[in-house]
Amino acid sequence: MEALRNVFDFSDFPRIDLVVVGMVALFLVVFPLLPHSSFAMATMIQFLMFSLYGMGWNTIGGYGGQVDLGKAQYLGIGAFTTAVMLIRWDVPFWVSMPIGVALAVTWSFIIGYPLFRLTGHYFAIATIATSLVLKDIFEVWDFVGAARGLEISPIKYSPPDFLRLIFKEDIYYYYIILGFFFLGILYVNWFRKSRLGFQLRSIKDNEEVAQSLGINVHWAKIKTYAIATAFVSLVGSFHACYIKNIEPEDTMSLDLSILIALMAMLGGAGSLWGPIIGAGVLIPLKSYLKEWLGAKAGLVGIDLIIYAVIIMLISAVEPRGIWGIIEKIRRRKRA
Amino acid sequence: MALLEVHNLTKDFGGLRANDNISFSLDQGELLGLIGPNGAGKTTLFNCVSGLHPVTSGRIIFAGEDITRLKAHETARRGLARTFQVYVASGDLSVEENVMVGCFMQTRSPAQARARAKEILTDLKLNDLSDYLVSELPASAQKRVTMATALGSDPKLLLLDEVAAGLNPSEIEEIMAIIKHVHDDLGVTVMLIEHVMELVMKVSDRVIVLDYGQKIAEGEPATVAKDPMVIKAYLGERYVREHAEELK
Numbered sequence: 001m002e003a004l005r006n007v008f009d010f011s012d013f014p015r016i017d018l019v020v021v022g023m024v025a026l027f028l029v030v031f032p033l034l035p036h037s038s039f040a041m042a043t044m045i046q047f048l049m050f051s052l053y054g055m056g057w058n059t060i061g062g063y064g065g066q067v068d069l070g071k072a073q074y075l076g077i078g079a080f081t082t083a084v085m086l087i088r089w090d091v092p093f094w095v096s097m098p099i100g101v102a103l104a105v106t107w108s109f110i111i112g113y114p115l116f117r118l119t120g121h122y123f124a125i126a127t128i129a130t131s132l133v134l135k136d137i138f139e140v141w142d143f144v145g146a147a148r149g150l151e152i153s154p155i156k157y158s159p160p161d162f163l164r165l166i167f168k169e170d171i172y173y174y175y176i177i178l179g180f181f182f183l184g185i186l187y188v189n190w191f192r193k194s195r196l197g198f199q200l201r202s203i204k205d206n207e208e209v210a211q212s213l214g215i216n217v218h219w220a221k222i223k224t225y226a227i228a229t230a231f232v233s234l235v236g237s238f239h240a241c242y243i244k245n246i247e248p249e250d251t252m253s254l255d256l257s258i259l260i261a262l263m264a265m266l267g268g269a270g271s272l273w274g275p276i277i278g279a280g281v282l283i284p285l286k287s288y289l290k291e292w293l294g295a296k297a298g299l300v301g302i303d304l305i306i307y308a309v310i311i312m313l314i315s316a317v318e319p320r321g322i323w324g325i326i327e328k329i330r331r332r333k334r335a
Numbered sequence: 336m337a338l339l340e341v342h343n344l345t346k347d348f349g350g351l352r353a354n355d356n357i358s359f360s361l362d363q364g365e366l367l368g369l370i371g372p373n374g375a376g377k378t379t380l381f382n383c384v385s386g387l388h389p390v391t392s393g394r395i396i397f398a399g400e401d402i403t404r405l406k407a408h409e410t411a412r413r414g415l416a417r418t419f420q421v422y423v424a425s426g427d428l429s430v431e432e433n434v435m436v437g438c439f440m441q442t443r444s445p446a447q448a449r450a451r452a453k454e455i456l457t458d459l460k461l462n463d464l465s466d467y468l469v470s471e472l473p474a475s476a477q478k479r480v481t482m483a484t485a486l487g488s489d490p491k492l493l494l495l496d497e498v499a500a501g502l503n504p505s506e507i508e509e510i511m512a513i514i515k516h517v518h519d520d521l522g523v524t525v526m527l528i529e530h531v532m533e534l535v536m537k538v539s540d541r542v543i544v545l546d547y548g549q550k551i552a553e554g555e556p557a558t559v560a561k562d563p564m565v566i567k568a569y570l571g572e573r574y575v576r577e578h579a580e581e582l583k
Contacts, residue, residue: 002444002445002446006445193445194445195439195442195443195445195448198432198435198436198439198445198448199436199439201427201428201432201436202428202433202436204427205427205428206419208387208407208419209419209484210436211387211406211407211408211411212385212387212407212408212411212416212417212419212485213408213411213416213436213437213439213440213484213485213487213488214408214411214412214440214488215408215436215440216408217408270427
């Protein structure tokens, strides 16, 4: 009962925040009914997907302070599980998605157990390495389509197919991912106030102190890493049905892992709204910049420069990102 | 009844012997002081007892159970809490949240942990500071918060590592009152490392003195203070020779 109450309890935020959140939520619900371009719709779906990746990253990376730069490997596991099962055995999304999550979580235990013996930069580097190794394996593994990847051909199905998540119109995908988005927020809202959430924040503060308070630091990190993995793998499965054409090169790339971490850090690592703010800034920036640069081929790569500038600004100005700046201003006003 | 027994504890760091064959025991309800010059091995002894460092040899018995090989989180769950000399907080947690982390050892429920944290903070007269970040507080308040956090886990034995270091005389009075309150009223057995002599000598039932990793004296505060070995450890051999008359 108490857990259920905590899921819906946002009372520690000031009223102004809740008003803003309510308005954003309302906008997200009615967005497809407003006049919009298909490009805007695609951008919104990307925004919701990346918010979810960021929320997952934020549990271990934000609350726990364990910078993970290998999230794309779990996205790949989710996406390929769903694609392989659908194409080979006609298994619907709602069955293959939990199986993908189970496989991804299992993999996260296997690599998390040794990796969490490492700390700080060594951990971040090790997550990059495992992600790249898994990508290389997928690129030569014929069963999952090797480097050519897999294609889900919509002709074989009769959309709208709610079991297999095959639709012609993006609006279906939009509302499904929006549902996951709201569930994700509720879950993280519970997580941040749970015992595990507090333990993670204590670990980020000081690991020795955390241990002396009875916290099994290694196990708490592994558990939270599994939670983060479940988020990413779930959206990975969705990604396969939505994009329909997946290759290891674009579902498991290092760019993607870094973008996930960067978004959460820009918005505010270790805060509920941070990853959503980060995705809300970076995803439109990324897709409109790409569209605009498409006409000016000589400027390709400028988005990477912008990312680099953002990283420098975060580390120099406020390590806790945009949300950190907001909180700082509030504290100053109160004092 | 002995709550904590340490038998022939030795700890080596490479070639350095930080604790050399130390034995002592601590009774339920006692308040034991641990003193010694810098580098004597006091904090190392705490780290070994609480399971943060593996011991090189020796045995540690806590509440009748051999805890020699247990890790820090396992000893904590058996009722052995501690504070740290240098407290580094990244500043994410407020005072109340910090104490809640301790309380979460006894309960899964956030509401119960919060209620217990409020109780402890009120008891230690820290309730005005509940919403501040630990990193915003002055050293004296931080030390009290670390004690409150350790108490949150509802310990049988509390190891305090230099809670009075760097404090001014009135703050020392305050912390002394808290230590007495925790020991006398809450019934927690306490072992404390301290350089502030007026505090150790006043509150301790018994004092152990370490020097170069070895136990050189043990007994009541007044007796230990007159022990030539102890005076030598603190003030040097020449002082003992030159003041031989006064020391008798």
